[in-house]
Amino acid sequence: MKVTAIAPSNIAFIKYWGKKDESLRLPENASxxxxxxxxxxxxxxxxxxxxxxxxxxxxxxxxxxxxxxxIRHLDKVRNLSGLKFKAKVISKNNxxxxxxxxxxASGFAALSLAASxxxxxxxxxxxxxxLARQGSGSACRSIPDGFVEWLDGDTSETSYAVSLFPHNYWxxxxxVVVVGDEKKDISSTFGQVIAATSPFFPVxxxxxxxxxxxxxxxxQKKYFNKFGELLENEALELHAIMLTSSPSLIYWLPGxxxxxxxxxxxxxxxxxxxxxxxxxxxxxxxxxxxxxDVLLNKLKRLDVVQKTIVNKPAGGANLIQKHxx
Ligand code: DP6
Numbered sequence: 658m659k660v661t662a663i664a665p666s667n668i669a670f671i672k673y674w675g676k677k678d679e680s681l682r683l684p685e686n687a688s689x690x691x692x693x694x695x696x697x698x699x700x701x702x703x704x705x706x707x708x709x710x711x712x713x714x715x716x717x718x719x720x721x722x723x724x725x726x727x728i729r730h731l732d733k734v735r736n737l738s739g740l741k742f743k744a745k746v747i748s749k750n751n752x753x754x755x756x757x758x759x760x761x762a763s764g765f766a767a768l769s770l771a772a773s774x775x776x777x778x779x780x781x782x783x784x785x786x787x788l789a790r791q792g793s794g795s796a797c798r799s800i801p802d803g804f805v806e807w808l809d810g811d812t813s814e815t816s817y818a819v820s821l822f823p824h825n826y827w828x829x830x831x832x833v834v835v836v837g838d839e840k841k842d843i844s845s846t847f848g849q850v851i852a853a854t855s856p857f858f859p860v861x862x863x864x865x866x867x868x869x870x871x872x873x874x875x876x877q878k879k880y881f882n883k884f885g886e887l888l889e890n891e892a893l894e895l896h897a898i899m900l901t902s903s904p905s906l907i908y909w910l911p912g913x914x915x916x917x918x919x920x921x922x923x924x925x926x927x928x929x930x931x932x933x934x935x936x937x938x939x940x941x942x943x944x945x946x947x948x949x950d951v952l953l954n955k956l957k958r959l960d961v962v963q964k965t966i967v968n969k970p971a972g973g974a975n976l977i978q979k980h981x982x
Contacts, residue, residue: 664766664974675852693968698763738776765792766799786817836912885931912961
């Protein structure tokens with residue numbers, strides 16, 4: 658039976674960086690995110706005895722490295738279900754991978770839902786989130802609806818994501834500003850391994866639970882400006898860890914910094930807009946929906962902006978009827 662799932666990428670307001678268990682992908686700390694309406698992956702999976710080996714195609718190419726990670730995930734699903742058949746997997750992103758838009762989050766969330774159903778399993782949201790986490794940590798946050806917390810947990814069973822607020826709770830947007838098409842040279846997975854080499858990492862971990870509590874309160878009260886200040890400060894803290902790791906990780910391009918400075922400038926002039934950045938050069942601008950057009954008109958005038966992608970808060974992973982093969 659063919660099953661197709663669609664899952665959103667997500668942007669973390671409080672980041673996941675560093676693992677206390679690498680193979681299980683148990684994070685050092687909890688994280689908070691929002692699902693993104695306009696960055697998503699669609700994946701069709703079919704297990705059948707007509708396949709001699711697993712066939713994995715992502716964005717029209719059968720890629721070896723990523724294909725292997727997908728096959729290891731299929732093995733997990735086969736273990737859970739007892740199914741022995743090989744699978745065909747076709748997956749499509751509606752965006753370019755590897756520039757900071759978290760394709761592994763949407764990718765492993767869609768794969769977890771499609772593959773588990775195709776193998777005859779009906780997992781709960783919690784079980785799906787646990788499965789997705791083992792493919793890519795941030796993927797566990799793309800399973801539940803809207804605004805999400807990943808509870809860090811000490812075991813696989815206690816490390817999963819839950820919805821804090823549904824996607825229609827708050828009219829804020831994530832405008833992704835694309836400033837280059839270079840692929841990142843160091844994966845998030847490797848960056849996380851060396852997080853603890855930064856002398857500032859223990860300081861981060863000491864304060865992170867207070868930060869999580871505070872951002873949840875600000876989201877609850879919809880205090881946009883305080884919320885924005887905190888998420889921007891968090892992104893810079895994440896990059897302070899990356900910059901001071903051994904080896905150091907520099908994910909920004911000149912365009913990333915141009916946009917950071919521009920955001921501060923237009924904020925000083927009165928437009929409430931804040932930025933966050935992941936492992937890539939593209940930068941995410943968080944605004945209230947009512948300020949969308951003003952921001953987009955300003956961005957149009959900047960040479961460094963190649964493209965903008967406007968995202969509303971989105972629901973979590975879902976099944977759809979239209980298969981990719
Ligand atoms: C900076 O989830 O891609 O985007 O578990 O190794 O696949 P793996 O890492 P991944 O890391 C995401 C890191 C981040 C922060 C975040 O999304 O929380």
